[in-house]
Amino acid sequence: MRLRPGLRVLWRRKGESQVGVDPRCAVVLENLTPGEQNVLDYLRHDPTEADLVRVGRTSGVPVARVRELVTLLERSGVLDPAPRTRPPGSAESPDEAYWSRLLPDGDGAGLMARRASATVAVVGLGQVGMRIATHLAEAGIGTILLEDDSAVRERDVGPYHPRDVGGRRRERSEAQLRSLFPQLRTDAPTGTRPDVVVAVSAGVADPVKLLPLLREDVVHLPVVAGDVDVAVGPLVVPGRSPCTRCLDLHRTDADPAWPALATQLRASPSPPVSSHLAQLGSAVAANQVLAQVDGRELVADGTSIEVGGLSPLPLVRPWTVHPACGCSGVGQEDIARPQPAPSRPGAAGASSTEREPSTEERELAAIGTS
Ligand SMILES: [Zn+2]
Incomplete structure (x- = not known):
């Protein structure tokens, strides 16, 4: 038997031992004899029950009491419910250990297998997008499709290497991620539908660009780097949660000039994002994507x-x-x-549907439909 990965047996005082630290996964055992505390301490060696019985015998703890302690630990959820024997030389990744500790079924390996078989697309590979892709690769997402034909700029250095400046973002990001994460795939057979598309934009999201994803029922996460903040989400589960056009309409309700402002923002060059903000925002975004891929409850459901x-x-x-x-x-x-917002028949969001789709829109459409 073993404790869930990362949980430790701690001595509180004479007669009192504690397993774990955080109250959400820790347990305190009271009224213990010194011998019983010895038996609990031995859990750090991943013992068999026979090992524990042997330690109990040398510490004066009867077999029945050893078994009672084991049952108590099982019931309190600190023993690993899904211990696996690993092939020699294959270490448990930090992510797997973390989720083995927290998931009710202890199946961190199953969660990592889901990530490895998942496909996530990241569209828009500046500071924020490239960092999101890196977080996802590091967390074990198996396939990441990278979309951005623009060039790496000086200010993108950080997630990119200085020698990448001037190169295509898609090519440079693929090369870098594949050298860091050899297991990662950056292409997928035709017809592969991403589990999540992350759409990174500067200033404001463009609902028209994201329309193909909505139409094709593809879950997507808008991430917008603004003047002050990086806004993540809400994660759009088509038909179930507010979409980027909903957000646009709410903003228009609050400020009738919003459509005009938004059109100008979409057409103007993006301001640089500070590196710490890009790191913060990309980590939050990756966390949302991972929760969706893992099938965990989204902390921020319908919220940005x-x-x-x-x-x-x-x-x-x-x-x-x-x-x-x-x-x-x-x-x-x-x-x-x-359709245009009823109160704003001349809204920019409506007229923008009449223009030809840009390359980026066609890429999004391809991701959404292929
Ligand atoms: Zn909507």
């Missing part, structure tokens, strides 16, 4: 998380489906073409 330099704490902003959007509770046909 905004991290920035002005507030020490993230701003968590709940969003609702906008009644004028029509992206939830209706057939997918109804969301095939965005």
